[in-house]
Amino acid sequence: MKKGLIFLIFFFIFPSGHALIELNGEYGVSTQKYGANRDNEIEATTIGGSVALYLFDLTAIELNYSQTETVTSETNVLTIDSTYDLIGQENNVLVYSYGIGIRQAFASRKARFRPSMSLGYARQFIRDTTQATFRNNITGNTFIVNDDVTKLRDDSVFGSFNLELRLTNTVSLRGSVKTIFRAFDFDKAQDNIRYLLGFSWYL
Numbered sequence: 001m002k003k004g005l006i007f008l009i010f011f012f013i014f015p016s017g018h019a020l021i022e023l024n025g026e027y028g029v030s031t032q033k034y035g036a037n038r039d040n041e042i043e044a045t046t047i048g049g050s051v052a053l054y055l056f057d058l059t060a061i062e063l064n065y066s067q068t069e070t071v072t073s074e075t076n077v078l079t080i081d082s083t084y085d086l087i088g089q090e091n092n093v094l095v096y097s098y099g100i101g102i103r104q105a106f107a108s109r110k111a112r113f114r115p116s117m118s119l120g121y122a123r124q125f126i127r128d129t130t131q132a133t134f135r136n137n138i139t140g141n142t143f144i145v146n147d148d149v150t151k152l153r154d155d156s157v158f159g160s161f162n163l164e165l166r167l168t169n170t171v172s173l174r175g176s177v178k179t180i181f182r183a184f185d186f187d188k189a190q191d192n193i194r195y196l197l198g199f200s201w202y203l
Contacts, residue, residue: 020054020109024064026176026198035076044070046194048178050118058105062118064158066180067096068194080134087142088133097124097180099158109202114164114172122180124156155183164200172200 028046033039050064070093078086101120107113128150135142158180164172176196181188 021203022052022054022060023201023203024048024050024052024174024198026174026196028194028196030195035074040072040074040076042070042072044068046196048196048198052103057108060103060105062099062101062103062120064099064101064118064122065097066099066158066178067094069094083137085135085137086132087135089130091128091130094127095124097122097156097158099123099180101158110166112166114166116162116164118158118160118162120158121183122156122158124154124180124182126150126152126154128152156180157183157186157189159189170202172202174198174200 026046026048028044030044032042034042046066046068048064048066050062052060052062054060072091072093074089075087076089080086099120099122101118101122103116103118105114105116107115129147131144131146133142133144158178160176160178162174162176164174166172174197176194176198178194178196179189179192181192
């Protein structure tokens with residue numbers, strides 16, 4: 001709801017007849033298995049979109065939205081006492097953000113390859129939940145315990161490097177390397193890097 005309202009305001013203030021507008025959609029997924037039997041898993045899925053209004057030939061104002069869900073599943077058995085074992089655990093972290101900043105391109109829209117960089121402010125929201133599965137070794141019954149939901153929000157900085165391959169006059173294949181980190185914690189920029197693939201449309 002909020003992201004839709006932001007984009008509607010953007011189009012209302014800056015109609016397409018006044019400047020070049022670029023729409024971007026991106027997606028990324030990664031899976032990592034670990035453990036002695038490779039039965040533990042970390043899966044991260046990212047979707048994102050942005051709108052850029054070019055005020056000059058190579059410089060634009062950018063509005064963006066990004067959402068990453070990371071699910072960590074573990075099946076290690078941990079003995080609690082003589083009665084109970086912890087036999088599984090799943091952690092789900094949902095991170096989404098809204099950003100506004102500057103996009104600087106380094107080639108014209110008609111170039112075969114078009115690199116660009118974006119940098120700006122983002123409001124980041126984090127929702128963290130964990131559930132654990134226990135087994136009663138006497139009865140053989142299992143039960144699940146859910147912890148309290150943790151919610152955080154941070155003033156953050158986003159940055160990205162993008163490379164577009166022009167397919168037609170209006171459509172390009174787009175690859176991006178993105179990061180987002182708490183404002184002024186520049187040493188954390190390398191801790192949250194995402195690789196995404198998508199498309200760009202020029203209006």
